[in-house]
Amino acid sequence: MIRPVATTREMTGMPTGRLAVWWVIASEIVIFGGVLGSYIMHRIGHPEWEYQAAHTNTMAGAFNTVVLLTSSLAAVLAHNAAEQKNGPKAARFLMLTCLGGFIFLVVKSVEWTNEIHHGYTLASSTFWSFYYMAAGLHGLHVIAGMVIMLFVAADARKNKELQRVENIGIYWHFVDLVWIFLFPLLYIAK
Amino acid sequence: MSDTAHASAGSHGDHSKHYIKIWAILLALLVVSVVGPIIGEKLEHGGTINHHMRLILTLITAFGIAIVKAFMVVKHFMHINLEKKYVTYMVTAMVGFMLVFFGGTAPDVLEHEGTHWENVSAKEVVKRGQAAGAAGAEHHGGAAHPAEGSHVPAAPVEQEVKH
Incomplete structure (x- = not known):
């Protein structure tokens, strides 16, 4: 469907940068997998957590899912533009992706402020510890992705290093992927 | 030199419409995953279904659909099917490690008593x-x-x- 703009190494058969991103994702699967796996087994073993889970804001979580899915669309459209050697257009889509990440973080901040205001903090219970730790770790990945994306967009605007548009896009889709699982676990299973 | 994994699959054409279509499907699935458990809860309160049936409905609409959404993102946005095969094996192996971790530790957490x-x-x-x-x-x-x-x-x- 899409051909990359980077060069390929003979030994691996793919650009080294993109392979590195896949390795990052492979390690992230173990990190988030451990967190989510632990959460699932404790959630099943502790039916009393339902009283705490009832206080998470499903609509805020659903809205943030829409935001992240839309930012993922912008990221893949940036890749599409980079494939057509249209750096400025790719940069614009990357900035839209960043905007999605920013909106996600703003909603999360409002949500957390409200929950902390009601007394649900990191130390309130094991459920809330998992909630803040899992969502917080994910939020840090959103911030990291946004920072890298700004650098990639700055180069892409000058039609430089366009292969990086795809690389950061793959990372961003993974961040989206983690949220796809976090959302039902933290907001829907009540 | 071009990338063989991706080059074999297509051209530099504009695929915007395809991506927008996938995004629309993902949003529709999201609606189902939110509405499904809500309907299940109402049906249980109304006595139409029992608690067990409600759990099954939640598992299918929320978690089953999350797996479908994840698959769509990996395939259509991350293009893992266009990568070298070993990338798929690498990612699958990590998911396997996760399952080994879960299988090894869950028995001590899911239940609070055993035979001895x-x-x-x-x-x-x-x-x-x-x-x-x-x-x-x-x-x-x-x-x-x-x-x-x-x-x-x-x-x-x-x-x-x-x-």
């Missing part, structure tokens, strides 16, 4: 948490794990061996 052991403190925490939750005492965020919320230490012996 009993997790006394965990059972106590569940009992007190359910009592506090049912009484509506969770308003200040400490009810799900009363041993922490009330600063009362849990039973000192984590596991007792049955004789």
Whole structure:
């Protein structure tokens, strides 16, 4: 469907940068997998957590899912533009992706402020510890992705290093992927 | 030199419409995953279905659809099917490690007693948490794990061996 703009190494058969991103994702699967796996087994073993889970804001979580899915669309459209050697257009889509990440973080901040205001903090219970730790770790990945994306967009605007548009896009889709699982676990299973 | 994994699959054409279509499907699936459990809850309260059926409905609409959404993102946005095969193997192996971790540790967490052991403190925490939750005492965020919320230490012996 899409051909990359980077060069390929003979030994691996793919650009080294993109392979590195896949390795990052492979390690992230173990990190988030451990967190989510632990959460699932404790959630099943502790039916009393339902009283705490009832206080998470499903609509805020659903809205943030829409935001992240839309930012993922912008990221893949940036890749599409980079494939057509249209750096400025790719940069614009990357900035839209960043905007999605920013909106996600703003909603999360409002949500957390409200929950902390009601007394649900990191130390309130094991459920809330998992909630803040899992969502917080994910939020840090959103911030990291946004920072890298700004650098990639700055180069892409000058039609430089366009292969990086795809690389950061793959990372961003993974961040989206983690949220796809976090959302039902933290907001829907009540 | 071009990338063989991707080059074999197509051209530099504009695929915007395809991506927008996938995005629309993902949003539609999201709606189902949110509405499904809500409908299940209403049906249970109305007596149309029992608690067991409601759980199945939640599992299918929320978690089943999450897996479908994840698959769509990996295939259509991350293009893993256009990568070298070893990338798929690498990612799959990591998911496998995750399952090994889950399978190895879950038996001690999912249940609080077995043939020759009993997790006394965990059972106590569940009992007190359910009592506090049912009484509506969770308003200040400490009810799900009363041993922490009330600063009362849990039973000192984590596991007792049955004789």
